[in-house]
Amino acid sequence: MVFGRSKGGKHPVEPVTLKILVAGGFGVGKTTLVGAVSEIRPLRTEELLTEAGRPVDDLTGVEGKHTTTVAMDFGRITLREDLVLYLFGTPGQERFWFMWDELSEGALGAVVLADTRRLEDCFAAVDYFERRSIPFLVGVNCFEGAARYPAEDVRRALDLDPDVPLVMCDARDRESVKEVLVGVVQHAMAYAAARRRSPVTT
Amino acid sequence: MSADGQARLHWFDDEAGPVVRPYAMTRGRTTSAAQHRLDLIAVVVAEPHADDPEADTTLSPEHVDIVGRCRETPQSVAELAAGLDLPIGVVRVLVGDLVAADLVHVNRPVPPAELPDESILRDVINGLRAL
Numbered sequence: 479m480v481f482g483r484s485k486g487g488k489h490p491v492e493p494v495t496l497k498i499l500v501a502g503g504f505g506v507g508k509t510t511l512v513g514a515v516s517e518i519r520p521l522r523t524e525e526l527l528t529e530a531g532r533p534v535d536d537l538t539g540v541e542g543k544h545t546t547t548v549a550m551d552f553g554r555i556t557l558r559e560d561l562v563l564y565l566f567g568t569p570g571q572e573r574f575w576f577m578w579d580e581l582s583e584g585a586l587g588a589v590v591l592a593d594t595r596r597l598e599d600c601f602a603a604v605d606y607f608e609r610r611s612i613p614f615l616v617g618v619n620c621f622e623g624a625a626r627y628p629a630e631d632v633r634r635a636l637d638l639d640p641d642v643p644l645v646m647c648d649a650r651d652r653e654s655v656k657e658v659l660v661g662v663v664q665h666a667m668a669y670a671a672a673r674r675r676s677p678v679t680t
Numbered sequence: 681m682s683a684d685g686q687a688r689l690h691w692f693d694d695e696a697g698p699v700v701r702p703y704a705m706t707r708g709r710t711t712s713a714a715q716h717r718l719d720l721i722a723v724v725v726a727e728p729h730a731d732d733p734e735a736d737t738t739l740s741p742e743h744v745d746i747v748g749r750c751r752e753t754p755q756s757v758a759e760l761a762a763g764l765d766l767p768i769g770v771v772r773v774l775v776g777d778l779v780a781a782d783l784v785h786v787n788r789p790v791p792p793a794e795l796p797d798e799s800i801l802r803d804v805i806n807g808l809r810a811l
């Protein structure tokens with residue numbers, strides 16, 4: 479693994495890359511959040527699906543199989559010439575969970591966006607990250623017209639562990655989104671430190 | 681898959697929309713040994729000697745395009761896919777070909793758990809605040 483990279487010289491910089499996932503139900507503000515802090519571009523993946531709806535990994539021929547397109551939000555934040563953070567908006571529907579598996583591998587952490595008018599839409603994402611021990615933060619996207627609930631009520635409704643950060647945010651607001659992402663990284667640091675102190679064996 | 685690979689339209693369902701067979705470009709290959717599950721944020725870097733990929737007649741225009749982009753700026757598999765407007769699976773196969781041809785190499789991302797210390801994450805926090 480290369481950390482010290484030749485600067486200057488004729489070799490272009492090979493950056494260290496990290497990723498944060500943005501999950502949550504349809505219409506909760508994932509695309510808006512990614513777009514608030516980065517130049518956003520759609521990213522397509524085309525998967526060959528078996529009848530069961532799972533992707534096929536290795537095929538010699540592709541006839542007769544379904545192919546489906548999954549589009550994700552994808553943003554790049556260049557923090558330094560040699561340090562790049564990518565954001566991936568994960569497709570919400572459960573049938574795209576195979577994409578989550580790939581995206582969550584090696585992720586620094588995740589944001590789960592929640593809308594208090596339909597909190598149940600983010601249950602699946604909360605479960606997913608809990609089960610895989612991926613550090614995540616819940617961002618309650620404060621839409622106009624939605625009743626404001628105390629953070630404690632939302633925590634209880636989502637059955638969050640006490641150490642999972644929950645913040646109120648506005649996905650349209652760059653400063654708000656920056657704080658959400660900072661929160662994810664801080665939580666990931668604390669999470670890693672706690673694991674070093676008492677390694678979990680599962 | 682037949683090599684002539686006529687792009688056929690498939691509807692998986694209404695939400696997914698129409699899909700042409702992009703694998704015509706990869707001659708039907710969906711995986712190759714070298715790029716097996718190449719990470720989306722793995723960085724592709726052009727080899728210094730890869731300065732005239734057009735000269736290699738076995739390469740497709742997309743191969744040449746990838747080498748050109750990565751020579752300019754080393755970039756991730758995901759960025760290549762978004763920039764070329766190609767599905768990730770196709771870009772994986774093409775990058776695998778280029779690795780095999782020794783025209784690019786791929787830096788695998790460091791899993792966060794294996795970062796040597798917290799300084800990189802502190803840099804991320806400071807960088808985000810400074811945006």
Ligand SMILES: Nc1nc2c(ncn2[C@@H]2O[C@H](COP(=O)(O)OP(=O)(O)O)[C@@H](O)[C@H]2O)c(=O)[nH]1
Pocket residue numbers: 502503504505506507508509510511619620621622647648649650
């Ligand atoms: N009032 C308000 N509207 C928002 C907020 N975030 C997103 N929206 C709007 O909600 C709609 C859905 O957001 P979008 O980002 O497309 O949701 P996605 O399906 O999760 O990607 C859009 O019309 C946004 O403008 C927010 O924080 N406050």
Ligand SMILES: [Mg+2]
Pocket residue numbers: 505508509510551
């Ligand atoms: Mg969206």
